[in-house]
Amino acid sequence: MAADLPSSSSSSGVARALAHHHQAVLGFLLGLFVSLVLYTTVSGQFRSTSTIVVLQSTQAERTGQISMTSPPPVSSASSAPNNSTQVHDHIENGQTGEVIKTTGKEDLEDKNVAHATDMNNKTGNAQADKIDQLGQPANNASDKGYLIRQDGGDGNNGSVKHGAPGKPICDLSDPRYDICEISGDARAIGVNRTVLYVPPTEERDTNGQEWAIKDQSRKQLVDIIEVNVKTLSAAQSLVAPECTSRHAVPAVVFAMNGLTSNPWHDFGDVLIPLFITTRAYDGEVQFLVTEIQSWFVDKYRLILTNLSRYDIVDFNKDAGVRCYPHITVGLRSHRDLGIDPARTPRNYTMLDFRLYIRDIFSLPPDSQGTPYKEANKKNETDGIDDGTEKQKPRLMLINRSGNRKFVNVPEISAAVQAAGFEVLVEEPSRDVRLEEFSRVVDSCDVLMGAHGAALTSFFFLRTGAAMLQVVPWGVDTAMRYFGVQAKEMMLQDVEYNIAAEESTLYEKYGKDHPMISDPESIHKQGWELTRQYFWLEQDIRINTTKFASMLHQLFQTLA
Template identity: 70%
Template sequence: MAANSFSAPAQAVKGVAKTLAHRRQAVVGFLFALIVILVLHTTVVFGPSWSTNDIVVLQSTSGEQNARTSSPPALLAPNNSIQVHDIDNGQKDGAAKNDGERRDQLGQTVKNDANDKMKEDLVGQELDGDVKHGAPGKPICDLSDPRYDICEITGDARAMGANRTVLYVPPADERGTDGPEWAIKDQSRKNLGDIKEVNVKTLSAAQSLVAPECTSRHAVPAVVFAMNGIIGNPWHDLSDVLIPLFITTRAYDGEVQFLVTELQPWFVDKYRLVLTNLSRYDIIDFNKDAGVRCYPHIIVGLRSHGDLDIDPARTPRNYTLLDFRLYIRDVFSLPPEGQGIPYKEANKKNAASNDNGTVTENPKPRLLLINRGESRKFVNLPEVSAAVQAAGFELLVMEPSRDMGMEEFARAVDSCDVLMGVHGAALTNFFFLRTNAVLLQVVGLGLEREALHYYGNQAKAVMVQHIQYFISAEESTLYEKYGKDHPAVSDPDSVHKQGWQGAKRYFWAEQDIRLNITRFAPTLHQLIRTLRE
C-alpha cells in the first residue's frame, strides 16, 4: 500500500512538471521569434540602402555602325571642347537620336515612354548587382610583345582617371593577401619615352574591402589608350593609333567606350568618322575624369602587329589589312568594293554612250600628285606636272596638311587612278584608292628598303598596285649639296649603319628631288599601259 500511495503523487508531479516545461519552451520560442522580428525590422528600416546619389548611371547616345545611314554621335561639345561626362550629376549633353529611341548604360534600347518602367527596373538591378556580366576573371597583363604592353580585366574593373589607375576587385573567394601591380604605357609603341604610364592593380583582400566606390556603372567594355606619341602625320596616325585601335576594338561593333589619356582635340576632329564608328559612345578625357567608372571589362593599351600592318592570325575575327582598307573606305562613304578604278568606269560609260550613237571624248586616267611642302619635295614641280600631262594623264596636285579635312582628301584620292609622290607619310592615303588603282612611289636616295617596308608590301596586301621609281644620285639635292663622294650619296648604307639620326638628317630631312623628266618618262608610259590592261 505504501508503495502505491507514493506512486500516484509522484506521477502527478511529473505530469505538472512536463506541462510547465512545454509552456516554458513555447514562451521562450515566442520571445525568440519576437526578438528576431524586431532585429530584422530594425535592419530594414535603419540599415544601409542604395540611394540615387550613390551611383550615377551614365547614358550614351546610340549610333549606327555604318556611316552611310546615320550621322555619327558628336564627340565635341558645341564650343569645340571635348565632351566629358559630369561625374557629379551624371548627365550627358545632347539629345537621344534615331526614331525617339535611346541607349541606356545597360546597352538596352528602349522607347522614350512605353518602356521607362522596364528601364528603371534594369538600372535598379544593375545597382544592386543582379545583372551579371559573365564569370569574372583575373587581370592578365601581357608584357611579352616587343611593341606593346596590354592588360585585360574581366569582372569588377574600376577606372580612375584622376590618378591614371585601373583597379580590379576580385570576387571574395579569389582575393589574396597581395595584389600584383603593373605600369602600362597605353600606346602601341611601349618604347616611346613621352608616354605616361597607367597603373593597373589587382586589389588584395584587405584593399578590396575599402575599394573606391563607383560613381558610374557601364555595361559596355572600355579601352584605355594614349592619343599621343609621334603622331601628327598620316603614317603614324594610322600605324600607331588607328590600326591598333581597329585591331583592339573592331570586334565590339561599336559597343565599347574609349578612355583617352593625353587626348588631342585635333586628332579627334580629324579622324572623327573613324572614332565614332569604332565606338558609339562619347570619348572620355581620362586625364580630367574625376570619377570612378566601373565596367565589366577594361583593356589598357593597344595591340599592334607591326608597321602599318595587321596579322590576321592574331585578330579576333581574322581581320586583314585589306579589311581595314575596305572599312575606312566605307566609313568615309566611298564607292563600295567591286566598282572599278575611275578610268575604267569612265570607259564603260563612254562605250555605252557610243553604242547609243553619242560620240564622246576618250577619258584620261587621273593622277593625284602629292607635293610635299618641306623636305623630299619636287624642286622642279612645273616640269614634273607637264611631263605627267604630256604622258596622257589628267593631273591633280595637292599638298596635304594636318589641318586638311580627311573627308575631302579621301574623296580626292578615290577619284584618281594613280597616287604619286616621293616616299613620305602622305602616301599613307593609298588606303583610299580603289582596288587595282596604282601607288606610284618615287624613292629618294637611301630610302629603298623603307619604301618597300612601309608601303610596297602594304599596297600589295590591300590589292593596290605598286610601282617604284628609284631616282639616280644626280636627282637628289644631296648630290648638289655634298657632291658625289659624300657617303650619303656614294654609300647610303654606310650612313644607315651609323644610326637613325644620321639617316634621318640626310635622307628624310635634307633631301629634295629634282626629277629627270627624260629618265622618268618610261615609268609614266608603263603606268598608262598598266591602267589599260
Template identity: 65%
Template sequence: MVADSSSKSATTVPAANKGVARTLAQHHKAVVGFLLGVFVTLVLYTTVSGQFGSTNTIVALQSTTPAQRNATTSPPSSTPAASAPNNSTKQDDVQKDDLNKTMGGERIQDGVHGTDKNNRTDANFDKKVLQANATTDQPGGQPVNNATTADANEKKLQEEELIQQELDQDDDKNDTNDVKKDAGAPAPRKPICDLSDPRYDICEIAGDARATNRTVLYVPPPGERGADGQEWAIKDQSRKHLEYIREVTVKTLSAAQSQAAPECTSRHAVPAVVFAMNGLTSNPWHDFSDVLVPLFITSRAFDGEVQFLVTDLQPWFVDKYRLILANLSRHEIVDFDRDAGVRCYPRVVVGLRSHRDLGINPARAPRNYTLLDFRMYIRDIFSLPPDSVGIPYKASGAAGTEEKRKPRLMLINRGRNRKFVNLPEIADGARAAGFEVVVVEPRRDLRLEEFSRVVDSCDVLMGAHGAGLTNFFFLRTNAVMLQVVPWGHMEHSSMIFYGTQAKEMMLRDVEYSITAEESTLYDKYGKDHPAVRDPESIHKQGWQLGMKYYWLEQDIRLNVTRFAPTLNQLLRTLGE
C-alpha cells in the first residue's frame, strides 16, 4: 500500500509540473506577443507620423539666438520620413514646423515650449511612447529613466533660453544706458559763426541771445556751457573784405561768464538781424547789391516779424528806402552803435547773406526766392500795377478807350562819368524813331515813391552801363533795358552786372556797344593810345588801370546815325 501510494505521488508530481510549465509557456507567449504587438504598433505609428506629420504634433524648439529665430527656415525635405530614425530629429522638427506653417497650423512663439491643450495631450502621448520604446529595447527588460532624461533636456533647453533672454535684456539695458549717457552728456558745441563763404560772414544764434552796443552775447543752456568761451569779429555786411565795414563782436560765453552775463533790459519775442548800412552805399547799384537784396535773402522769410539792429546807420538810406525796410521789418530800426540797453532775443542773425553781385541763387535762398521774386516784391511795395497789365505801350488802348500812344523811353543821363555828352541829339534821334522820350538825371535824394511810378510808365529804360540802370526793378515784365556799353571791352561787365539780371527778371536786355570814335578817350588820347587801340593790353595790367580809363575817365558821344537801326529794331520788338 505504501509502495502504491508513493508510486501515485511520483506520477502526480511530474504531471502537475508539466501543467505549470505549460501555463507558464502560454503566459510567456502571450507577453511576448503583446510586446511584439506593441513594438509593431510603435514602428507603424512612428513611420506613419513621420510620413504624414499631424498638424497637432508638438515641435521641440532648440534654444536659438534672436537672429536665428528670425531667419527663414529651409523648405521641407522631399525625402520620406520613413527613411529617418524612429526618434524625432532636428530636421524632422524643422520639417514639422514648416509643414505646420504651410498647412495653417498653430504658430509656436519663440522661447515657448508649450502650445494649446490638444498639443499638450499629444506631447504626453509621445512621451509615453518614447518611454515604452526605450524599455523594450533595453537588455533584461530594465527600463531606462527616459522621463528623467527628457526633463533634464527640457530643463537644459529652458536654461539656455533664459540665458539668451538675459543676454538680450542685458544688450537692451546697455543700449538704454548708452542712450541715457548720451542724453545726459553735454552736446558738442557747434560754432555759431560761419566764415567759410568768400563774400560774407554770418553768425546765427538760437536761444538766449543778448545784444548791446555792437556786441552779441550767447548764453548757452547749463548743460552746454564749457570752460572756455568763443569769440568772433564779424563784418556785418555782404562784402566782408571792405575796409569801410567795422566789426561786430559775437561771443559764446563760458560757464563762468554765463553766471555774470548782463541782465536783459528789454525782451523781444521776434528775432533780430544785425547789419551795416555803410560801405559802398550811396550808389544805387551797391545799395541794392550790397544791402537790399542780401537783406531780402536774410530776412524776407520772417514775414516782417524781425527787428533790425543797424551799425553805421545812414539816415539818408533809411529815408530813401523806408518802404522796403518797413516792409521787411514791422519793428523800429535800432541804432546798434548807440543803443545802451541789453536787448534779449530768441534768435539773432549777424551779417547778410549774399550769393553774387546783384543776384539770388534760388537753391541757396529761403523758399527758393529768385531775383524775379524780388522785383515783384519791390513792385508790390511801391503799389505799382500788377504784372498782368503788360507793358504800357500795349496796355494803353488795349480796352479801346483811348488811342494807342507811342512807346515811352526813359533816357538816363549820368552826372559825372560815362555821361552822354550829346544828350539832346540822342533824345531827338529817339523821338524821330517814334518814341516818347523822358530824360532824367537820378539823384541820391530822389523820392523813390514818385520815381518808381515814372519808371513803371516806360517801356524802355536806356542808359550807359552804370548805377542808373538799377531802376530796372520798377519796370514791367517784357519791358526793355537798353544798355549802352562803353568802349574798352566792357561787354562782359555789362552782362554780369545788368544783362543776366534783366533776363532773370523777365525783362528784355538790348545792348549797344559804342566804337572807339564814340568814346571821349579817342579825343583825349588819340587813336594810337593803348586805351583806344588795344583795350585788352590795359586790362592785362590789372583792374585798377581798366577802372581808370573805362569807368572813370570815359564819356560817350553817341553816333545817332549808327544807333538808329537799334531803335528801329527795338520799336518793332515792342509791337510784337
C-alpha cells in the first residue's frame, strides 16, 4: 500500500496538468472568436462612413464669384429652387479663360433666313423631364447624371464627379444637331479641337471610340469645323495628356460662327439653343467657344454672362488641357427660333425665354401691362382730366436699309398717325447697342416691320403688345419664322400680306410675269430663284388706304 502512494499522486498531477491545458486551449479559441466578431463589427462601421453624399455649397464657397442676378420664376415649370453646386473654378497653372471685350458689329440685314428650314419638329418625350437635387437635367438620354461627392474615408473630401452614365454619349440621330455628353474624367484640348474621355480602369477596353461633332445647332453647315470626341482605349489611357487646369463645374463646347451676324440666326442658331442646353445649370457652367466672334460676345454679353458666371474661353487658342467633371459638345435645337417644352429640362417655353431676356436687360416686370394700358391706368387712378391730349399707343416702324424696305415711309407714317398712334421710325444700325435699343422697344405697343431679321426685337416687347409683320409678295414663311413664336410668347401676331401691286416687282416686271401671276411656279424652281426675286429684289410700297383699316382694328385691340 505504501509503495502505491507515489504512483497515485503522480497520476493525479498529470490529470490536473491536462485539465489546465484544455482550459487554456478553450480560452484561446473563445478569445479568438470574440476578437473576430468585434473586428467584423467595427470594420463594418468604418466602411459605412464612405457614403456618397450630394455636394451642397455654403455661403462662404460662393464668395468671390461673379455676381449675376438670376431671373425670377416665370412659370411653374421654371420656379424650381436653385440648388446648383456653387464652387470656385480652380485653375492650377494660372490659365484662365478670357472674356472678349472688343466692340462688336452686327449685320441687321437678312442672311438666308428663309433658307434655314425647320428640319426637326418632333415633340420628343411628352413626359416632363425631371430635375435632380442640383437642378440639372436628369431624364433626357444625354442629360443623365448629377454632381456628387465621394468621401474616401481618408479625410479628403474627394473630387466632384458626375454619376451614371460613366461613358460619353454621342447622339447623332437628330436631323438638326449632334451632341456628346461626357461624365467623369473629361479633358478638353483646344488647339487640337479635341475632347477626351479617360474611362475608369475597370471600364477600359482595348479599342477606343471616336466621333466628329459639329458643335453648333445646324450640323449641315459646311463652315462649322468638327470637334473630335474620343473615348480612350486602355493603352491610350495610360499615356493620356495630363491636366494643366482642373475645374469643378461642367463645360459646354460650341461654335459662334455659321449664319450668325443676323439677329434671327444669332438667337435661333446660338442663343436659344444655348439657353436650352445650359439654363438648368443656373450659371454654374463654363463656355469653351470654337470660332469665337468678338462682336457676338460684346453684343450679347448680358445673355452670355448670365448663362455662365465663368470666363468665356477662346477654345481655338487654348493651349492647355482643361479637365472637367462633365463636358457637353454641341448645342441642342428643337426648331427654327423655337423651343419644345417637352424636350427641355424644366419645360422651358418661348414665353420663359422672352421673360428671361427682359429680366436680363432690366426691363419692367411682366406684371406691368403694355405702355399704353399702363398710362391709361395711371391717368384713371390719378383722376387726371385737364383737357390735354392723352398718351397714344406707340408704334415702332422698322425700316430696312437694304432689300424689302418701305419706299413710301412718309405716307405710311401719316397713316399710322391718322389711326391714332404715335409713330417712331427706326433704322437699326449695325452697331446698335441692345441695352439701349431694348428699352426703346419696350416703350412701344407695336413693333412693325417687313418680314425679316429685325423683327427678332420682339423679345423686348411686353406681354399683350403686338408684332405687325408686313409680308412681302411671294414670301410664305411669315408664320413659321415669326408668327408662331409671337403667339407662344403671348404677343399679338398681326400680319399684313401685301398685294402684288404693292410690290416693286410689279412695277419692274409687269403683271404677266410668272413671279406676279404665278409665284408658286417660281418656288418650284428652287430656293436660289425664289431668294433672288422675292427676298433680294423686292421692296414694298404699302397701299395706305387699304392698310388704314388694319391699323384701326389694331388700335381697338390695344385700348
